[in-house]
Amino acid sequence: MTTTIHDVARIAGVGIGTVSRVINNNPGVKPATRTKVLSAIAQLNYRPDPIARSMISKRTGAIGVIVPFFTRPFNTELLRGVEIALTQLGKELVLYNVMTDTQRDHYFSELPMHRRVDGLLILSLQIEDTFALHIKESGIPVILLDAYSPFFTSLVVDNIKGAYQAVKYLIEQGHQRIGFINGVIEGNIKFNQANDRLIGLHRAFGEAGLLFEPELLVTSEWDRYGGKQAACQLLSQEKRPTAIFAASDMQAVGVLEAARDLNLRVPEDLSVIGFDGIEVAELLELSTVQQPMRQLGELGVSKLIVLMKNPQQSPELIRLNSTLMIRRTTRAPA
Amino acid sequence: MTTTIHDVARIAGVGIGTVSRVINNNPGVKPATRTKVLSAIAQLNYRPDPIARSMISKRTGAIGVIVPFFTRPFNTELLRGVEIALTQLGKELVLYNVMTDTQRDHYFSELPMHRRVDGLLILSLQIEDTFALHIKESGIPVILLDAYSPFFTSLVVDNIKGAYQAVKYLIEQGHQRIGFINGVIEGNIKFNQANDRLIGLHRAFGEAGLLFEPELLVTSEWDRYGGKQAACQLLSQEKRPTAIFAASDMQAVGVLEAARDLNLRVPEDLSVIGFDGIEVAELLELSTVQQPMRQLGELGVSKLIVLMKNPQQSPELIRLNSTLMIRRTTRAPA
DNA sequence: TTGTACGCGTTATCAA
């Protein structure tokens, strides 16, 4: 038998209105009655039912997070940042993992109606405008992390600048033949991690007055296997590159594996630099472009909280900077 | 303006009872009226409010997962398994990350009352009997993963056997001085990952008729830094071990780092074997004891579903086996 | 086969 507010009222000898006021710290309760109610609550070990509460308040105290959780360790890191911030605020986190496009679109179209969460954080996912509009109409507050849409406040890392720094560093070290392994481009081209990294690379080349030869660009999946395959392709060219820049650390790990298979020493024969700054990069002493993942997550949460309090706020685009981490896999060419 | 079941009833020209019956696929609705209702639903783009629904049904369709998400990559892997299984079932996952003991106990005491989730999955966390009883009384179905309590169905990996296999392998390779870096033991001793791994080690030594010298046992935190420190301690002994068995892969990674700092080659000068089977182990070609993490998560979910349908079921203890993975960090001593 | 009325546990309104 669940104990309700009525039981408390009965035991305390007051009306349920008063109990409710006490629970919610509403003013206008005589201290004497307050203590009576409080002790009745303690005696019964009563807890208000959150469901009945949200029935009226239309709030659940939970935040939904839509994330391609499994695709890349990068997302796990983002999720950690989000989780830390949410826990500190006493908010519950409902995790919606998307593994396929169908699933993603399903969440985009159904979740806003469900009202099971007070706000939505969408990580690393492209939103088509029709879905964005649909979500916008529903009125649920949304913040995008590592993704961009003109309809929502979007927090992104400056991928152009990050890639630019990495490539510039390689060039400064004396590398001229630099291979680039990009990740597959999906969806929206206006903010696209892969495309932006390519742009950054071109900028660095341009600035140095060098030519980036198209055969040095290979696109692969964002994972280790993709990286390895792409590296093999790059390294089997007659004039093979002296350095490879990979669009993600996992791809860079694949490059490392390919190099080992081909008996190339890193960094003596080949410099390798990744992108993301996940933990493996540190373990393998991989040079990389470090993204502020935790910070991105935490900032995203605080932006969402603000938006929930002030739903009319217009969308903004916030860019965070990455940090170039030079470790053991890069050096000047022989 | 939210559209309710009344709107649908009005548009369809029927009573709300009928609409409800259609929504829940209850029998006893004339096909003609059913289609009328269905088209009204479509026309209004109506979705039943899950909150109001749970108000009556006392179900939320969500499962709570309590997990020390950040402590070890192992937990992340478990979580993945859980998430996959839950998504397939269309259940929502509410993530409760615990970072401190206080937080853990808070969840243990408050969550069961909240009724925000229909069931609870507790990962890698020790439950004191008083909390266990408290939870049991609340009636919420609970399954434990990588943890044990007599009060709940518990899924564990056979840590004794796993450690036994690892150490036995090292001994068979000819190692006699084997260092063991254990993780800190917390809580319950009856099922304890750390203690069981120690027991397994002793069994292997006993079976081989060898003596395990106490100075070869060091306890550290479950992470990389702990492992590194412990390894330094072990490797600075006069008669230093020819092999080190670490209670987790992350500790083993620390061992690798220590070895590099000390200019010891792995595996020529030192064999290293870990425990867990997380992705880094594969990347670093670390020999390890592979735990079936995904399987554990998925099995846990299916056990929980069964328990939710049949709450009276008595607790059972289920042991899964681990697999010895020999990679590049182990070989016979010089 | 269908419609009505009631109850789920809370918050908010309003009169006392």
Added chain:
DNA sequence: TTGATAACGCGTACAA
């Protein structure tokens, strides 16, 4: 300062 009562949106007896 308080208590009674009306919502909130839905499921379900019960009556028709």
